Amino acid sequence: MISRxxxxxxxxxxxxxxxxxxxxxxxxxxxQTQIQREKEAELIFRGNQYVEAVxxxxxKKPGTFPRSLDELIEEKCIxxxxxxxxxxxxxxNIILLAAGPAPGGKQRGSxxxxxxxxxxxxxxxxxxxxxxxxxxxxxxxxxxxxLGVVSSSTQKSFRIYHSEESYDRWLFFYxxxxxxxxxxxxYGRSAR
Numbered sequence: 001m002i003s004r005x006x007x008x009x010x011x012x013x014x015x016x017x018x019x020x021x022x023x024x025x026x027x028x029x030x031x032q033t034q035i036q037r038e039k040e041a042e043l044i045f046r047g048n049q050y051v052e053a054v055x056x057x058x059x060k061k062p063g064t065f066p067r068s069l070d071e072l073i074e075e076k077c078i079x080x081x082x083x084x085x086x087x088x089x090x091x092x093n094i095i096l097l098a099a100g101p102a103p104g105g106k107q108r109g110s111x112x113x114x115x116x117x118x119x120x121x122x123x124x125x126x127x128x129x130x131x132x133x134x135x136x137x138x139x140x141x142x143x144x145x146x147l148g149v150v151s152s153s154t155q156k157s158f159r160i161y162h163s164e165e166s167y168d169r170w171l172f173f174y175x176x177x178x179x180x181x182x183x184x185x186x187y188g189r190s191a192r
Contacts, residue, residue: 148173
C-alpha cells in the first residue's frame, strides 16, 4: 500500500500542472489585451496633455507656437514631457503646421494651412493640413510650429479613436476637429 501512494501523488501532481498550464494559456491573452487597453487609455491621456499644453502656450504667447517640446516646459505649460506609451523608446512624432518645408524638404508657398483663432481667447485654431515629423527631424525644419503629438507606432489598436484604428493616426493637436480631419503630410515623403 505504501508503494502505490507515490504513484498517486505523481499523477495528481501532473494533473495539477496540466490544469495550471491550461489556465495560463487562457489567462495570458486576456492579460495582454488588458495591458494594451490600459496603454491606449494612457496614450489618450498623454496626447491630450500635449494638446492642453499648446493651448496654454497660445494663451501665454498669442499667435505663436512652441518650436520644441522643451519650450512647453520652459513656459510652464506642461509639468513634464510624457513618453509615447505605444513606442518602446518613448519618442513621439510631432504634429506641425504644414507651412515651411514640404515633406520632401522643398519650401512650400506662403499660403497658410490654418486659420488663426478669432479675437476671443476661447476659440481654437482651425487646421486643414498638418505635417507629421519625427522628433529627431525638428532641428532641420525651419520655423517649426508644434501643434501636438502622434504616436510613432503603426500597430493596429483595439479601440477606435476618432474613426482611426492605428496609433499613428490618433492625432492629438491643438485645433483638431474630429469631424473634419486634416490632410496629413509626412516629413520625408513626397506628396501624393
